[in-house]
């Protein structure tokens with residue numbers, strides 16, 4: 001599947017580092033005549049929380065499904081835990097944890113019962129290093145569901161249900177956990193608890209790839225944020241790094257002789273000094289504003305949606321040109 005197209009990019013790219021858990025190069029996905037992914041590339045390291053952020057329909061679920069081995073890609077090279085997901089065997093699959101967007105079956109099972117049942121499938125994949133499955137009582141405590149252990153799944157609240165979904169995703173002690181919009185529909189408190197749970201997993205060296213369209217969530221949770229928009233990764237970095245890039249230019253606004261002016265500049269202090277040297281007291285209503293990551297992200301999403309910029313142009317907002 002990935003031989004011919006791979007020559008273009010992967011041939012010239014360096015080999016993945018030893019602790020690289022996900023390595024994606026020039027991933028392309030086309031549904032009939034619609035190109036959804038146009039050359040997505042990124043990596044994830046062991047123990048990293050990577051958040052794939054993007055507007056509705058950007059292709060986040062598609063990307064994650066390709067990495068999980070549930071969807072055949074149109075082109076590109078993908079390595080997950082050392083294997084091509086399109087050819088991953090049972091042993092490989094046992095090292096992954098997957099939390100889908102909605103998991104609404106098994107309402108009549110009791111919490112402990114279903115976890116024990118699903119966990120039993122992982123027993124043959126236990127190793128000296130990783131004991132599988134996770135002990136059910138320990139797992140219930142880790143996800144905060146000890147008190148609900150004997151409840152029927154259908155009676156759990158939304159937040160408990162989501163934690164239970166995660167428990168299912170991690171019962172096999174995965175090295176890599178995929179979470180597709182795990183906090184959709186959670187109230188702020190449940191969301192915060194959930195974030196703690198994800199951070200705890202990363203602290204134990206689980207790599208987490210999580211999708212969301214909520215920038216605030218990405219900023220809070222991610223070691224690294226990947227912004228997927230216009231079919232490609234337009235930004236890749238820690239939240240502070242992206243914020244710095246987004247605010248690299250400031251907008252200076254002022255009035256003079258009843259007229260309004262506006263200027264974008266990377267050096268606002270110097271610009272304002274010159275402005276005063278030139279016009280002195282005539283300058284009024286001075287305002288210097290740096291864009292926040294949120295401003296830049298929302299503007300970019302809006303521009304992509306109205307078709308006024310391409311993915312390539314959007315990438316420049318984060319100092320990320322062609323890659």
Ligand SMILES: Nc1ncnc2c1ncn2[C@@H]1O[C@H](COP(=O)(O)OP(=O)(O)OP(=O)(O)O)[C@@H](O)[C@H]1O
Nearest residue numbers: 031032036054055056057058059060061062063213
């Ligand atoms: N099986 C499919 N057949 C045809 N088109 C599809 C299929 N799955 C997804 N698409 C289209 O691909 C695009 C990306 O969808 P995807 O679900 O991957 O995006 P997303 O970023 O996860 O969106 P959301 O945030 O809304 O879940 C959308 O335009 C969607 O309609």
